[in-house]
Amino acid sequence: MKPPGAPGLPVLGNALRMMGDVQQFLVDTHRQMGPIFRVRALNQAFVIMAGERANRFLLERGDEVFSSEESFGGLNREFGMRVHVLRGRPHRHLRKVLATGLSRELLAARWDDVVAETERALGEWPGQPALPVVDRCQRLAAAQLSVAFTGASSAARFDTLRSAFELVLDVTIAGKWPPVALKRPAYRRARAEIHEFARAALAERAAQPRGETPDLLDRALEATDENGKIYPLEVRAGMALQGYFAGINTVAYLYSFMLYALLAHPDVLERVTAEVDRAYAGGKLDFAGLRDLPALHGLVLETLRVYPPAPGSARTAIADFDFEGFRVERGQRVLVATSVPHQLAEHFPDPERFDIDRDFVAGRRASVYAPFSVGSHTCLGAGMTEVLAVATMAMLVRGLTFTMPDRPLRITATPGPNPGKRFTVAAARR
Numbered sequence: 001m002k003p004p005g006a007p008g009l010p011v012l013g014n015a016l017r018m019m020g021d022v023q024q025f026l027v028d029t030h031r032q033m034g035p036i037f038r039v040r041a042l043n044q045a046f047v048i049m050a051g052e053r054a055n056r057f058l059l060e061r062g063d064e065v066f067s068s069e070e071s072f073g074g075l076n077r078e079f080g081m082r083v084h085v086l087r088g089r090p091h092r093h094l095r096k097v098l099a100t101g102l103s104r105e106l107l108a109a110r111w112d113d114v115v116a117e118t119e120r121a122l123g124e125w126p127g128q129p130a131l132p133v134v135d136r137c138q139r140l141a142a143a144q145l146s147v148a149f150t151g152a153s154s155a156a157r158f159d160t161l162r163s164a165f166e167l168v169l170d171v172t173i174a175g176k177w178p179p180v181a182l183k184r185p186a187y188r189r190a191r192a193e194i195h196e197f198a199r200a201a202l203a204e205r206a207a208q209p210r211g212e213t214p215d216l217l218d219r220a221l222e223a224t225d226e227n228g229k230i231y232p233l234e235v236r237a238g239m240a241l242q243g244y245f246a247g248i249n250t251v252a253y254l255y256s257f258m259l260y261a262l263l264a265h266p267d268v269l270e271r272v273t274a275e276v277d278r279a280y281a282g283g284k285l286d287f288a289g290l291r292d293l294p295a296l297h298g299l300v301l302e303t304l305r306v307y308p309p310a311p312g313s314a315r316t317a318i319a320d321f322d323f324e325g326f327r328v329e330r331g332q333r334v335l336v337a338t339s340v341p342h343q344l345a346e347h348f349p350d351p352e353r354f355d356i357d358r359d360f361v362a363g364r365r366a367s368v369y370a371p372f373s374v375g376s377h378t379c380l381g382a383g384m385t386e387v388l389a390v391a392t393m394a395m396l397v398r399g400l401t402f403t404m405p406d407r408p409l410r411i412t413a414t415p416g417p418n419p420g421k422r423f424t425v426a427a428a429r430r
């Protein structure tokens with residue numbers, strides 16, 4: 001039997017809610033319809049699988065019945081980011097290669113440069129009555145990640161990188177625009193510029209090796225496939241771009257939601273500030289000390305629970321299968337709504353309460369806490385993101401104070417859920 005259809009508008013279907021607070025839509029519809037249902041967004045139809053058993057299904061059977069080609073193929077075709085679409089041994093191999101270039105160790109090695117870049121960016125925040133938080137966090141995250149991964153700032157290319165990556169995501173994953181949008185001359189120019197940028201960075205590194213801890217560029221330069229053959233240049237360029245691509249959206253959305261959560265919960269802000277001031281007692285924040293900031297770490301994990309920047313894994317069924325008594329047919333697009341359990345009281349008691357002291361370890365173990373998804377395509381940047389988010393919030397709280405207008409948060413998905421352009425604050429030096 002086909003999964004039941006979620007109620008929606010004629011023509012638009014569920015598009016409006018999916019372009020807004022998509023996580024809330026998934027949670028509400030799961031409550032109403034159960035663990036599997038169909039949604040429509042304009043001309044796209046998805047089966048949504050949600051809840052603890054859906055996450056377990058993705059973890060245990062994802063490789064066997066799903067492909068990521070339709071959802072993520074655009075990233076591979078347009079920018080050589082192949083890890084998203086590979087399967088089996090070639091996938092496991094490329095993940096291993098990439099993991100060496102996206103590691104926390106690299107962040108540790110580049111720590112002083114990342115701190116300097118962060119302080120430079122945050123130094124520009126005070127003095128504006130309505131600072132656009134998402135935009136500033138995108139610039140900050142892109143700058144931090146590019147310094148960590150490549151040793152150089154990408155600030156000059158930021159607008160080009162952001163517009164091209166967002167368009168690809170909107171076309172391929174969100175299905176907001178038809179594929180013909182990728183033929184627009186402005187996009188083709190931006191894409192060509194990004195290709196040139198990645199290739200030039202690799203060529204420069206080949207000509208002038210840095211010599212210390214190998215970074216993402218070093219790893220990409222020498223990367224060989226599972227048969228020992230050097231990857232094509234486009235794939236190595238895609239590896240070099242992978243860090244910027246991830247940071248421009250997800251990490252920035254996380255920072256923005258964390259700032260919102262701090263300002264919306266003064267008790268949390270007070271605890272976090274006291275913890276940060278203790279950490280700065282020696283005059284500066286050192287990398288080793290970041291492990292010892294439980295309130296801040298709780299803030300990162302609770303923000304990811306309540307406001308997951310990537311609340312689902314988009315796939316296509318490559319075989320017919322049954323789930324919870326319903327049949328999903330080969331070719332059907334599926335979204336496993338991996339963060340729906342975050343809002344279910346059986347896994348997170350009193351889920352509406354913002355509580356930085358929850359037991360995230362148990363949630364993670366049971367695959368019901370899944371802001372980075374579960375299974376073979378789990379996020380490769382999760383470890384680094386958590387450390388970087390702790391560090392960034394520490395620097396932010398240490399240096400600045402904020403006021404935000406008394407306006408309700410309005411989440412919008414462009415392409416992932418974020419607080420949108422309307423979320424502004426005024427920052428002052430502390």
Ligand code: HEM
Pocket residue numbers: 068083084085095098102242243246247250251254308309310312313314371372373376377378379380381382384385
């Ligand atoms: C808040 C920050 C982040 C969130 C919420 C996030 C979330 C995710 C999710 C949900 C996936 C799985 C996608 C799927 O199921 O197909 C994923 C994959 C991935 N992420 Fe992240 N991510 C974040 C930051 C980062 C960063 C900073 C990097 C790189 C430095 C990164 C690199 C990757 C890569 C390479 C994959 C693909 C892995 C594969 O397909 O095998 N992510 N991320």
